[in-house]
Amino acid sequence: MSDASVDSKIRCGVVGxxxxxxxxxxxxxxxxxxxxxxxxxxxxxxxxxxxxxxxxRRFETLEALGEACDAVSVVVPTDLHEQVxxxxxxxxxxxxxxxxxCASLEEAERVLAAAQEHDRIVQVGHIEHFNPVMGFLExxxxxxxxxxxxxxxxxxxxxxxxxxVLDLMIHDIGIVLELVKSPVKRIESVGVNLVSPTExxxxxxxxxxxxxxxxxxxxxxxxxxxxxxxxxxxxxxxSFDFMRQSGHxxxxxxxxxxxxxxxxxxxxxSDLSALPLEPVPLEKGEPLALELAHFxxxxxxxxxxxxxxxxxxxxxxxxxxxTEQIRASxxxx
Numbered sequence: 001m002s003d004a005s006v007d008s009k010i011r012c013g014v015v016g017x018x019x020x021x022x023x024x025x026x027x028x029x030x031x032x033x034x035x036x037x038x039x040x041x042x043x044x045x046x047x048x049x050x051x052x053x054x055x056x057r058r059f060e061t062l063e064a065l066g067e068a069c070d071a072v073s074v075v076v077p078t079d080l081h082e083q084v085x086x087x088x089x090x091x092x093x094x095x096x097x098x099x100x101x102c103a104s105l106e107e108a109e110r111v112l113a114a115a116q117e118h119d120r121i122v123q124v125g126h127i128e129h130f131n132p133v134m135g136f137l138e139x140x141x142x143x144x145x146x147x148x149x150x151x152x153x154x155x156x157x158x159x160x161x162x163x164x165v166l167d168l169m170i171h172d173i174g175i176v177l178e179l180v181k182s183p184v185k186r187i188e189s190v191g192v193n194l195v196s197p198t199e200x201x202x203x204x205x206x207x208x209x210x211x212x213x214x215x216x217x218x219x220x221x222x223x224x225x226x227x228x229x230x231x232x233x234x235x236x237x238x239s240f241d242f243m244r245q246s247g248h249x250x251x252x253x254x255x256x257x258x259x260x261x262x263x264x265x266x267x268x269x270s271d272l273s274a275l276p277l278e279p280v281p282l283e284k285g286e287p288l289a290l291e292l293a294h295f296x297x298x299x300x301x302x303x304x305x306x307x308x309x310x311x312x313x314x315x316x317x318x319x320x321x322x323t324e325q326i327r328a329s330x331x332x333x
Contacts, residue, residue: 009035010299012037012069013036013037013039016076017047022050025039026053029055037065038065071094071095073095079161085122089120090118094295096295099126099170101313108316124309128171136282141231148229154222162198164219165204166323172216182212184206187325202322204216225243246279249278294306
């Protein structure tokens, strides 16, 4: 690995420049405090395209990329995360691993052990944690009682090396773990596979030790994209769209006042404008750009990132429990 002290810029690379990895390369090339050293990509045509686009180098081996970089994004299929990340960590590179951290807890443990052994940072690509919606929720949610989240996407072969829980639902698992901040007490899950060997649709109910309940629904068989969340607490509830970075809150006091008006007949139930909705202004931003800026700044400051390996492992553990419940139910059926 290159010595970051020689140059004020963090030297970054990307392993895998497919549909998501190309954006890692784009953003690294644009960040003012980053120097995009190059990529490691097995597809010749794709590698040539990205290198020409950003004026960077294609490295012939993973080892050569690691030698030239301070930090590397690992954007390959989930079942390859460990075998890419561990050698990079051993070379002294900090790594950002796209979610989920790995395909199994055993693989994740080996990645985290390598990071600890070589004193390197592991950030996990739970991108919604850098969505302005999540920033607002982290500030305003104090003691959630109930959370619902829905994440739908059209089918694509990309990501089907794992089920929809590890592919999509894990985003919302990470979100609720961060918001609730309580040990998981009980998980109940259902799911079905339609076009892939693993589950394509899943629903889970997670009960936490503090009494909060989260209900998560995910599908990769939808005709449209949906990424929505509702969080209920004593002061009221929040409803947000992660994709549009917009939402509103409804205060308990407003709901009680509205209910009183309904009882007296002073408002028309069909008049939606009478609902006590308060729009929440958010400063919109590209979550991946915010995520990579945070990663590289964490590397520069030698500090643990917002979404480190511990949260990545915890989210994976819950996701695997959900997946195992779904598959056990399918086997029994």
